[in-house]
Amino acid sequence: MMDVPPNSAMPSTRGLNFFEADPNLSAVLALRAGPGEAERALPVLRELGEIAGTELDELATIADRNPPVLVTHDREGRRVDEIVYHPAYRRMQELGFCRFGFAAMSHRPGVLGWPGTVPHVVKYALSYVFVQAEFGLFCPISMTDSAARVLRLFGPDELRARYLPGLTSTSMETLLQSAQLITERTGGSDVGASECEARPADGYWEIWGEKWFCSNAGADVHLVLARPPGAPRGTRGLGLFLVPKLLPDGSRNRYVIRRLKEKLGSRSMPTGEYEFHGAVGYVVGQLDRGFHQMAEMINVSRLSNGMRAAALMRRALLEAAVHTKGRSAFGRALADLPLVREQLLELVLDAESAISIVLYAAAALDAADGGSEGHQRVVRILTPLIKYAVCRQARSAAGLSMNLRGGNGYIEEWPNARLLRDAYLGSIWEGAENVVALDVARAARKEAAHEALLADLEGRLARATDPVVSEDAAAVLRELASVREGFARFLDAWDDETEARITAWCDRLAAVTCAALLAEEADAEARQGRGYRKAAVARAYRLRRAERRDPLGWRTPPASVLRAILDGAQLDARALAAIS
């Protein structure tokens, strides 16, 4: 048997602190959350980064290989429908729900020692580090978090009193997890075609029918869309019902989990099919506003999906950077080869633009929750835009990162295969890609929400003062003006032909939005005397993705500049000459 040499020429990210290895996150968070909140988050980010790069990543690998199992009956033949998890997943639950309190932190003060509730922007930054190691568990966390939000917003008081303490618990003993059941055989996009029925009973409703997908199957609380008798067809006739696993007397509710799905990715977490046989359900909010209220849950979950896609891209970049810097071919580090430099730069642009737009949206959500009408419109359009553009980007970034690891990238013992499998899900659930792109158009046509977004971005760029970055800011302002004008013409002429072009418009709107945010971040970095690294990223992004210059005219940064970008070293303004 041959010994494996100590330096196996197969560099790994295992053991790195995922937060400290990230040259970008803390500055973006400080800009979006304010220095006070960012400083308070710092020790938690460090601890999370340490755990993510060590224990959590190991647990995630094990849980991915050992998916949960549905046990339908006990040994005496009673129906039980219990989900049996691998201990690795249970430990991840403790970390996610209890140690870091992700599902609770927006709802009750004091989680992680915060003086009030943790702002969304901080929650998203913390989640971003966690998801770099584990993607699957974040669905149950997000479902539980958003169910608490829906109950807080729409009530009624009785359901709040009964379920909110459990949904926001940070103890596995008392935690109640949630799931969301919308999709039926008839379709997840055309929700109005749903056939599940809700029949009035004595103080509750009976839910009858089938749901084709339920993630976090086996949850304690289910939010279910169903149609009461006589309600109109379409989404307007749907009510929203809370269906608990256990009835107040401790008995099982009247539904069965038919089977668990065998999935490409997100394998640590169970997704199942449900049959409701007169299950007890309680109305949430207004009976005739069920879909509208569920949309609140879907929207925060869509933003969370954008955050998860951004995290997958950051991990994809980290894997690619560590691998190509530590491995050589033809006598040179892979990272210094021209084509690889070019590909690493593209991964940097993917990853840094993604977290920019996600944290910007999270900060806007904080402001919107505080009552700002302008920010509500910004969030209205950013949510589907991010779900569309960032999730789509994650698929190609995960693929490129796999490619850069070569053969090992395709082997399940390395993280790339899992990243790629997980990345594909973001574009399907919580609204398939086309459906969320059409929602961007709806937000623009019905609420002129794009105007609120463009105006906010213009205001930010107009405040840029660094002389070097101001030139870039001015160029992005011109792009924003051209998008505004083009979008107006496009929306005026809405027909089948324009509908068929909507994804191209979403690509364009996402690109100029990210270009503006990166320029704003570059200005902040330069003004604080921290140099022009972000300016280099912002310029490359603008020229390549917002202005869409001809790739044959691009210039790939020299190895020293690219390494500074990867490692977070300062660059001076002269380095910008190497960027195009």
Ligand SMILES: Cc1cc2nc3c(=O)[nH]c(=O)nc-3n(C[C@H](O)[C@H](O)[C@H](O)COP(=O)(O)OP(=O)(O)OC[C@H]3O[C@@H](n4cnc5c(N)ncnc54)[C@H](O)[C@@H]3O)c2cc1C
């Ligand atoms: C792993 C996993 C977990 C899931 N978990 C849940 C869950 O917990 N709860 C839940 O309710 N659902 C869940 N889903 C379902 C998911 O939300 C749906 O699959 C998704 O919304 C798409 O619905 P569909 O599968 O019925 O496809 P369809 O709605 O049939 O769509 C098929 C294709 O048609 C396109 N399309 C549809 N309408 C239009 C249009 N107007 N214009 C252009 N293109 C269009 C879509 O973009 C898609 O590409 C899960 C799915 C997966 C894969």
